[in-house]
Amino acid sequence: MQLRKPPRLRPGDTVAVVSLSSGLAAELPHRYATGKAQLAETFGVQVVDAPHALRSSRWLHAHPEARADDLHWALTDDSVAGVVSAIGGDDSVRTLPHLDLDLIGRHPKVFLGFSDSTVQHLANLAAGVVTFYGPSVLADLAENGGIHPYTEQAVRAAAFTAEPYALQAAQEWTEDMLDWADPELQPLRRRHWPHPGWTWMQGVHAVEGRLLGGCMDVLEMAKGTSVWPSPDDWDGAVLALEISEEAPSPDQVTYWLRNYAATGVLGRIGAMLFARPLWYSPKDTWLLYDAVRRVLVESGRADLPLVVGLDHGHGSPMGVLPLGCRVRVDPARRAIEVAEPAVT
Numbered sequence: 001m002q003l004r005k006p007p008r009l010r011p012g013d014t015v016a017v018v019s020l021s022s023g024l025a026a027e028l029p030h031r032y033a034t035g036k037a038q039l040a041e042t043f044g045v046q047v048v049d050a051p052h053a054l055r056s057s058r059w060l061h062a063h064p065e066a067r068a069d070d071l072h073w074a075l076t077d078d079s080v081a082g083v084v085s086a087i088g089g090d091d092s093v094r095t096l097p098h099l100d101l102d103l104i105g106r107h108p109k110v111f112l113g114f115s116d117s118t119v120q121h122l123a124n125l126a127a128g129v130v131t132f133y134g135p136s137v138l139a140d141l142a143e144n145g146g147i148h149p150y151t152e153q154a155v156r157a158a159a160f161t162a163e164p165y166a167l168q169a170a171q172e173w174t175e176d177m178l179d180w181a182d183p184e185l186q187p188l189r190r191r192h193w194p195h196p197g198w199t200w201m202q203g204v205h206a207v208e209g210r211l212l213g214g215c216m217d218v219l220e221m222a223k224g225t226s227v228w229p230s231p232d233d234w235d236g237a238v239l240a241l242e243i244s245e246e247a248p249s250p251d252q253v254t255y256w257l258r259n260y261a262a263t264g265v266l267g268r269i270g271a272m273l274f275a276r277p278l279w280y281s282p283k284d285t286w287l288l289y290d291a292v293r294r295v296l297v298e299s300g301r302a303d304l305p306l307v308v309g310l311d312h313g314h315g316s317p318m319g320v321l322p323l324g325c326r327v328r329v330d331p332a333r334r335a336i337e338v339a340e341p342a343v344t
Contacts, residue, residue: 001210001233003324005130006082006108008162008343011044013081016074017137018050020067021089021116023057024138030183032086035142039084042147043155050074053086061091068098071120075107082159085113085120087138092119093221101127101227110159110343112320114139114313115244118214121323122227125212130342132158133214133240133312134320144178145189148317158320162341167319167327170195170311175278190316196309198334201293203305206330207270208339211323213240215313216256217248223259234268238327242275242313250284250291257292261299271305271329272296273336278314305329307336 025032050070104127172192289308311319322342
């Protein structure tokens, strides 16, 4: 798999916001404005809206081709250096017939987003371009009280710095909810709790492979489509997974993972990283991690390095995963390192 890396972002660059699924940006204008302002102030960039970024959810649902066109616009406009998703949703898969993979491959730019943006990450992978699984404008870039330092550091390391680096666990976490619809709550910082760190559940030997993955809920929608990775793409890959705020049960995750086993994916990958779930009790969290381990064992992969409790995806503060880059997972050192620069 030969992937192109986008040029790194620099202060003064312009980044465009795209709404590839939900129209929540139009429904929460103050939250959206806060996210844009915090993105601009924290990283010293200019932030512009794609032509349809502030359309309603109803309009965007009716026009998946316009969502794809916004991405094409951002990639082909020479004044735009990077692209950030406004928020997730549930139907980015409907943009696939309208995406021009050749165009995406010819114009590698930083693309940042999570959740339903998993579809776009897969499309970029199919087009041969590295992407960044991380915060969106309405989520952790519009974080109450300002962007969390952990998220800021993760974005800088991945998208602003052209050198290898190590992934780090957050020192604290939260699922405290402050109503996004209430502007008076925007300046308040959410309550946080000490982070227990990652748990290394199995595996002995260090492995290195390309980082693939995303939100499991959305990956299920993408299976069998034109952008689903080929069997060879999975060889030696480090598979990073997370689940959405809908909190699918450990049983449901078991069923999904057994499909990865039946289709040969689990037999090909080199390691698995699983994120801390949202809206799970401590007991259910452990049941989830144990369910993942049990599927690996029943699939003959008790050897596979498995690390759980990571900070990518729907948890907060949110880290960044450079999808398509080579990462090294070392159980002996308990280290996960991005083995190459994610940007040029």
